[in-house]
Amino acid sequence: MNRLYFLFAASILVPAMYAQNDWRSWGRDGGNQRFSPLKQINTSNVSKLAPAWQYSMKKEGQPSRPSQSTPLVVNGVMFLSFPYYRVVALEPETGKVLWEYTAPGDWDSPEHRTHFRGGSMRGLAYWPGDRLTPPQIVFGTEEGHLISVNAKTGRPNPGFGNEGIVNIRTPEVMNGFPNMHLGITSAVTVYKNLVFTGGHNPDLPGSKGPAGDVRAWDLRDGKLVWTFHTVPRPGEVGNETWLNGSWKNVSGVNVWSFLTLDDKRGILYLPLGCPQADFYGMDRPGNNLFSDSIVALDAETGKLKWYFQAVHHDLWDYDMPIPPILFDVVKDGKTIPAVGFMTKNPLLFIFDRVTGKPIYGVEERPVPKGDIPGEYYSPTQPFPVKPPPLGRISFTMDDIAKVTPEHEAACREFFAKYEGGRNHGPYTPPSEKGTLVVPGQLGGASMMGGTFDPTLGYYVINIADTGRISTLQKMDEYLTTVTPEQRSRLVIQTELPSIYMHVGPYVGINGWPCWQPPWSRLVAVNVNTGDIAWQVPFGTAEGAPAGIKTGAPNSQRGGPTTTGGGLIFIGAASDRYFRAYETKSGKELWSVKTDELIQGNPITYMGKDGKQYVAVAAGTTLLTYKLP
Numbered sequence: 298m299n300r301l302y303f304l305f306a307a308s309i310l311v312p313a314m315y316a317q318n319d320w321r322s323w324g325r326d327g328g329n330q331r332f333s334p335l336k337q338i339n340t341s342n343v344s345k346l347a348p349a350w351q352y353s354m355k356k357e358g359q360p361s362r363p364s365q366s367t368p369l370v371v372n373g374v375m376f377l378s379f380p381y382y383r384v385v386a387l388e389p390e391t392g393k394v395l396w397e398y399t400a401p402g403d404w405d406s407p408e409h410r411t412h413f414r415g416g417s418m419r420g421l422a423y424w425p426g427d428r429l430t431p432p433q434i435v436f437g438t439e440e441g442h443l444i445s446v447n448a449k450t451g452r453p454n455p456g457f458g459n460e461g462i463v464n465i466r467t468p469e470v471m472n473g474f475p476n477m478h479l480g481i482t483s484a485v486t487v488y489k490n491l492v493f494t495g496g497h498n499p500d501l502p503g504s505k506g507p508a509g510d511v512r513a514w515d516l517r518d519g520k521l522v523w524t525f526h527t528v529p530r531p532g533e534v535g536n537e538t539w540l541n542g543s544w545k546n547v548s549g550v551n552v553w554s555f556l557t558l559d560d561k562r563g564i565l566y567l568p569l570g571c572p573q574a575d576f577y578g579m580d581r582p583g584n585n586l587f588s589d590s591i592v593a594l595d596a597e598t599g600k601l602k603w604y605f606q607a608v609h610h611d612l613w614d615y616d617m618p619i620p621p622i623l624f625d626v627v628k629d630g631k632t633i634p635a636v637g638f639m640t641k642n643p644l645l646f647i648f649d650r651v652t653g654k655p656i657y658g659v660e661e662r663p664v665p666k667g668d669i670p671g672e673y674y675s676p677t678q679p680f681p682v683k684p685p686p687l688g689r690i691s692f693t694m695d696d697i698a699k700v701t702p703e704h705e706a707a708c709r710e711f712f713a714k715y716e717g718g719r720n721h722g723p724y725t726p727p728s729e730k731g732t733l734v735v736p737g738q739l740g741g742a743s744m745m746g747g748t749f750d751p752t753l754g755y756y757v758i759n760i761a762d763t764g765r766i767s768t769l770q771k772m773d774e775y776l777t778t779v780t781p782e783q784r785s786r787l788v789i790q791t792e793l794p795s796i797y798m799h800v801g802p803y804v805g806i807n808g809w810p811c812w813q814p815p816w817s818r819l820v821a822v823n824v825n826t827g828d829i830a831w832q833v834p835f836g837t838a839e840g841a842p843a844g845i846k847t848g849a850p851n852s853q854r855g856g857p858t859t860t861g862g863g864l865i866f867i868g869a870a871s872d873r874y875f876r877a878y879e880t881k882s883g884k885e886l887w888s889v890k891t892d893e894l895i896q897g898n899p900i901t902y903m904g905k906d907g908k909q910y911v912a913v914a915a916g917t918t919l920l921t922y923k924l925p
Contacts, residue, residue, distance in 0.1 A: 437481025509551025868895020
């Protein structure tokens with residue numbers, strides 16, 4: 298009797314132990330908090346971190362491409378994906394390869410040579426299986442394949458689709474454009490026996506193409522379960538926001554980054570991108586739901602629960618790539634289940650994730666109108682009352698950088714060509730003369746998102762101040778200025794004539810932006826008050842005068858992770874340092890320079906040897922660290 302009780306207790310404790318020690322999904326949990334309770338590595342000893350092992354993601358005979366991948370660690374095995382559709386299982390204490398799998402793909406085709414190059418493979422999903430199907434690793438490729446392989450062997454699951462592969466490029470979503478691109482570029486999401494997919498539509502000057510619909514597939518056989526039309530059709534909520542029938546065959550309005558799941562309530566949150574074309578919309582008048590929106594669905598049925606549009610009629614390519622994060626807000630003595638979300642524009646919205654109501658208020662504020670003939674301009678855009686903007690969203694010449702006299706003079710000369718930049722505040726639209734848009738379409742924030750420390754109630758994210766002179770050039774004029782190769786790329790990637798091409802430089806001189814630093818910062822928001830708890834310059838700019846904390850320009854291409862040891866781990870900075878900060882204060886405690894830029898997010902896990910590890914993809918190498 299006692300022995301049976303012991304075995305039963307062990308069967309419960311072992312999965313619980315692994316759940317505590319593992320990193321089982323892209324955001325560690327379905328709510329994308331990216332928080333690990335592990336605390337062996339903490340504020341008092343993180344300065345002693347040392348390299349543990351490395352794994353090279355280069356393969357002989359293939360070109361190399363930097364990885365943006367986040368590994369998984371499940372039941373004592375690490376799973377890693379990287380460009381050219383490769384997945385490996387590794388021993389997480391040593392890096393020993395347990396199995397390898399390469400998905401089918403043709404990255405030497407003209408389409409991939411010009412744009413996609415084998416896919417970024419940003420992550421994987423784990424499904425524990427059921428009584429008929431063993432545990433699976435599930436992922437997508439830029440070829441439009443959804444793939445399920447045995448987590449123990451790496452062999453495709455013969456019962457899933459066609460020998461482990463489902464083709465998501467079905468006629469229903471290709472919209473009559475079978476040769477245009479539709480793939481999967483980020484980790485998929487698993488709930489019960491369902492796997493949810495978004496899609497990657499290339500950013501093109503034309504407006505028509507494959508749909509950005511979100512779909513659910515049965516992991517047991519690969520069959521389609523439901524489809525949510527991200528551009529609503531007649532009779533569906535939001536169709537009236539596409540005037541003059543412009544909803545037909547619109548491309549974009551897709552989830553190209555990461556979905557978020559409240560698995561307790563069965564709610565799926567979609568962070569949707571902008572419609573095509575990214576920078577003009579006279580052929581899609583109206584506010585254009587559900588572009589640039591967070592949409593909450595019943596995960597089992599795909600039925601709409603609520604939505605909120607963060608950008609009306611997007612003309613800036615702001616998307617909503619930042620993965621929503623689920624957390625609790627304690628306000629007026631009540632605990633509110635909440636979701637934090639943002640576009641590339643660094644405005645953090647905090648909503649009740651069940652009702653879809655703002656916790657700190659939202660205001661529709663007037664924004665500048667442009668002068669492109671026939672364009673539709675929304676007179677207002679939504680702004681959260683709290684927290685304040687996490688980064689720069691406008692510019693005047695009073696904000697000119699004064700880091701050195703030479704840099705200031707060069708910036709003034711640059712802006713003189715554009716009458717001071719022609720920035721008229723947040724959401725200044727592109728123009729034929731060229732206007733400064735702040736932030737530029739790279740953000741602000743990026744698709745790798747933030748993290749949440751539940752012990753402090755801090756939402757933490759890295760933000761860069763960027764800006765671009767956004768100029769719309771008529772397509773017939775643009776084609777006279779490009780090479781035959783550049784012209785052929787447009788022919789390969791789009792099948793319809795376009796009105797404008799978006800051109801214009803990013804604003805900087807020799808890599809330094811033209812506004813006052815810091816040019817990048819790490820920001821912590823106390824979600825229980827809506828206030829900024831702290832913000833610190835993030836990274837360093839090469840050649841900056843001593844004593845000026847500039848932050849490293851364009852340091853938003855990776856994201857942070859928090860731990861129970863009171864730490865934030867983050868790469869992302871363009872100075873190529875991997876850093877640890879104290880979560881409570883933002884104080885930098887440790888750093889190491891890496892050979893390549895870190896564009897992925899770190900994870901941390903406990904090895905079978907009793908050691909806590911930190912792992913991160915740096916360019917073409919997976920790096921791991923532990924205490925001596």
